[in-house]
Amino acid sequence: MSRETAALRPPAAAPPAGPSTRRAIAAGLVRACRPRQWLKNALVFAAPAAAGVLTTGAGLRGALVAFAAFCLAASGTYLFNDSADVEADRRHPRKRLRPIAAGIVSVRLARAAGAVLLAAGLALAFAAGWPLAAVVAAYLALTFSYTFWLKHQPVVDLVAVAGCHVVRAYAGAVAVAVPVTSWFLVVISLGSLLLVAGKREAELRAQTEGGGAGTRSTLTTYTASYLAHVRVMCSGAMIVTYCLWALQEHTGTEKAFFALSIVPFVLVVLRHALLVDRGVGEEPEELALRDRPLQVFIVMMLVLLGLGIHLT
Incomplete structure (x- = not known):
């Protein structure tokens, strides 16, 4: 077969993903959701605990719903954030091992999964009441502003990330209707x-x-x-x-x-x-x-x- 004929042939289709590949992608997607960082969402328990209502059934349920809603919403924002930073992460000695930067999870899949998680977090918050949903929506607005703009603004980026923690703590108070x-x-x-x-x-x-390798412009x-x-x-x-x-x-x-x-x-x-x-x-x-x-x-x-x- 001549080189010209070979060049005109359509490229061979990629082999279908096997079970091991699908498991690797699923495991990578879970890691990309950063479940270890769900610990930050424990701030939703602070206000109910300080008010003494965490030991009541209604108080505990409200705080747990807020915690679950923020875990879903936060994981969704992590997926979008890592998708936006994929090229910069690949130049970082540690962040290059993240599933999206490493190519284990595609940017398209990460964004699709992120959208599902964001919708699920908002839906769960709405089920608990519109005040909690409003706080979760404010958290998402702040995190997306940070991902696409505020992270590049010196000093403001510090306050924006700190603000995400404050919103979490405030959400706990809203979830159980206690004053802050x-x-x-x-x-x-x-x-x-x-x-x-x-x-x-x-x-x-x-x-x-590390010789100047980093991902944050600030x-x-x-x-x-x-x-x-x-x-x-x-x-x-x-x-x-x-x-x-x-x-x-x-x-x-x-x-x-x-x-x-x-x-x-x-x-x-x-x-x-x-x-x-x-x-x-x-x-x-x-x-x-x-x-x-x-x-x-x-x-x-x-x-x-x-x-x-x-x-x-």
């Missing part, structure tokens, strides 16, 4: 900004040590000293706010439990600062899952807060 105090919002907002600044600082250190604007300054500012303001809430907003025997909770609260902040300074704060959810001292301090704080809420 100014103390709660200030502590959550400062804590969220603290985590985001630590994450960017760890990313900047990794990019510098990292060229930030300096380690600036991000450390943001962390110090947030840490100090958050500790002061928490202390004022614990010591001034409570009376009687409950005040003792809330006052004691200041100790593990400060330990959590200090431990996080140490871990970020060591360069391991790039994935905040991994810290909570792997660092034993941090886990102990968090449990101590939650136990004291629970005693203050339910035994007084």
Whole structure:
């Protein structure tokens, strides 16, 4: 057969995907949904727990519905975000292993699955009531604004990511119809900004040590000293706010439990600062899952807060 004849032949069809290939794609799609980061959605339990309604049937159901809705919605946004960043992720030493960047999951499949998850999250929120659906819709608007625009705006990108955490916490209050105090919002907002600044600082250190390989354009604007300054500012303001809430907003025997909770609260902040300074704060959810001292301090704080809420 001549070269001309061979060139005119239509290309052979790709072989159908076998069971092992389909399993690999399915597993990759699950990983692309980032189930480990669902830990962030546990913020929806904060307001119901602080209000003391998480131990009631209605309160627990409402919080669980909000948690499930945000898990679905967040996974959908992760798929769209990774699809938009696929080329940049392929140049990153760690993110290139993500299923979409690695070619395990196609961009088309990721976007289709993402659309399904977004619709499912909104539908579940609507089933619980339009207020929760409105908060989930606001979260999606913020995350898509971040994916396609805000992530490229220095300083604004920090506030946008922190805002996603605040929206999660607010959704928990909306789901169980409890008021949100100014103390709660200030502590959550400062804590969220603290985590985001630590994450960017760890990313900047990794990019510098890796010879400049990175995916965030804003990292060229930030300096380690600036991000450390943001962390110090947030840490100090958050500790002061928490202390004022614990010591001034409570009376009687409950005040003792809330006052004691200041100790593990400060330990959590200090431990996080140490871990970020060591360069391991790039994935905040991994810290909570792997660092034993941090886990102990968090449990101590939650136990004291629970005693203050339910035994007084």
